[in-house]
Amino acid sequence: MRPPTLNLDEYLPYLVNRVGVALALRFGKDALARYGLSIEMWRVLVVLSNNGGQRQVDLGGLTSIDASTLSRMVTRLSRLGLVGRRRSATDNREVEVALTAKGRAALRRLVPTARRFEAVAAAGISRAELADLKRALRLMYRNLALPQG
Amino acid sequence: MRPPTLNLDEYLPYLVNRVGVALALRFGKDALARYGLSIEMWRVLVVLSNNGGQRQVDLGGLTSIDASTLSRMVTRLSRLGLVGRRRSATDNREVEVALTAKGRAALRRLVPTARRFEAVAAAGISRAELADLKRALRLMYRNLALPQG
DNA sequence: TTACAATAGTTGCACGTGCATTAAACTCGG
């Protein structure tokens, strides 16, 4: 009556999650902690840098962060001086969030570090393999995000 | 003075983490929630199923879960009747954790579901590509886990 | 214009987590 065993070292979800957690942990502790930032905060900053100022709802959609969590996170980021909040001129419900000069400066310092972490993680993987890997990961995400399982 | 942009759709750590989170979310909400389990709890059960009864310290090492968190988690799992706790006969500090019959039964039901989720995630990826993908992920983990960065 | 619905954001609350501390049991050198 033993349960069917599941070899974790061959189980794809585990392998993916494990690397994801390790990645977040390393980058979070070695680089972001000095700035008082979490990975989620870092992701918000990157999205703001790439896509420009955003309403909080849209920011939540782009980062998959809950609206209430994001509200408090933006408060913290604002307190750190990295982002600014201002109510929309056209719709008084909306809050527009944008990077400050200090936020952009923080990104200028962090992005190269992030790239180094990527290089460390990908050491020993060829360019071609890396391209395949990324393609597979994007496919997997689409497989999971779609409303059918 | 714009910060150097980081294209998230080509940034490996983001791609990996995103899939890892999606995987955990889907499996957690669609399957584990019915049993009152979290992914971390599920992982503990799988490790117990594969490696047999373990001391809490070793369980923490195998699952990368903090000792204090694990202590409380085992309390919850024990309350659910899925694992049993008993003090070691040889060392009175140690607590041995092992699956109960109910725990093994839960695994028998969950493992096939987990395999289905893996199949959904990996849809459209060939056997050869899948093998490469797993190999790359194991390598990445070693790159990150090793004490040099 | 006036109700009713939808949307954006914030806050109350319960919960799980990690860190630091504590308690108990064991190890080992003197």
Added chain:
DNA sequence: CCGAGTTTAATGCACGTGCAACTATTGTAA
């Protein structure tokens, strides 16, 4: 045999998170 140091587990505490409820503003249909 004794005492310092180590190991294992449990607990106090602060914090971030998600869900649900709530407020404020805007959209819409009669």
